[in-house]
Amino acid sequence: MAGISVWQLLIVLAIVLLLFGSKKLKNIGSDLGFAIKGFNKSLKDEESTAEEEKTNISVNKLSQTEDSKRKV
Template structure:
């Protein structure tokens, strides 16, 4: 129960009558340009991430610099009993 080729041709004919061939051509080219722009933006972002990862690998941390040795301690709850009068 799929769409047959004849049904697709009828739909295409109706769309051509409603919008016209020129407008459909413009929509197609605009859609193609949008897809190209999206792909180039994704590619640029991937290149930026790779460059950032490479620059982070170049940074070397010297021993003892920007290192914090902290001992975690559990905070004890405050005494919640009311004072005796």
């Protein structure tokens, strides 16, 4: 069992193409691409939100230390 050869992959691809048809496979591919794009966008949004929160926390701590220095 050395793995799957190119010929085996081509046979499986031909069978899948016969079962589902090219139009159905195209729709599945575009839906999958749209889902991956949405997932990546949500990851980037989450990262930017986390970075903004981190920056806000740093600014708040800095302003609190400046306020405490002014009081003294």
